[in-house]
Amino acid sequence: MDPVLFSHLRNITRDARSINSLLPVLEGAISSDENVDSSMVAPRERRNWRTAWFQRVMERLSTCDLVFADPDNGIIDDANWRRGRAKFGKQMPLAEVQELAKGRCAVIYHHNTRRRGGHDAEVDHWLGEVGTPGFAVRATAYSPRTFFVLNPNEEIEARIDEFCQQWADLKVHLHRAG
Known part of the structure; x- marks a missing residue:
């Protein structure tokens, strides 16, 4: 839907895979x-390290009205025992998702798991847990993944609906809490 961005993505995937490499084509965007x-x-x-890290991220993004988070392994619950694990950085606890989405639109990547009940049930679970208005964009081809869109305005919702319709043949669809 954005030829300039698409071309840029094709070029950077060869050697410069980072969020900062996107900034030249995302006018006004900042990253943490x-x-x-x-x-x-x-x-x-x-x-304590994670808490301090997240506070710095929130300060850096404080002026943003739209944020995107890409935890490698997606959203997890807020169980305290997780925070001491070495791989905790690859996950985003529910409390951080809620804080990041407070007062703005947030798009959170989630790599679906093997949760009992299947992927639809997993997406419904997280939409319910987050507790803010939103929906999910599900991509089910190959490796199942979900993008949670929290607190969207009407324009964002319309654009995402159009995107899902355009890519429906490639198994991309809108998922509302069911």
Whole structure:
């Protein structure tokens, strides 16, 4: 839907795969690209390290009215025991999703799991847990993944609906809480 962006993406996937490499074609966009890998942090310090990291991210993005988060492994619950694990940086706890979406539109990537009940049930679960207006864009071909769109305005909702219709043949569709 955006030929300039599409061309840019094709070029950067060869060698410069980073969010910052997108900034030249996303006018006015900013990013918070501080590494969230806590594996080098002592296990007993990881909880505080993650909290401080997220506060810095929130400060950096405080003026944004639309944010995108791409945790490698998606959304997880807020269980405290997770925060001490080395791989916690690849996940985004529910509380961080809610905070990031507060007062603005947030798009959160989620790599679907093998949760009991299947992917539709998993998406319904997270839409219910987040507790803000929103829906999901599901891409079910190949590796199932979901983009949660929280607090969208009418324009964003219309554009995403158009996008899903355009890509329906490639198994992209809108998912509303059911």
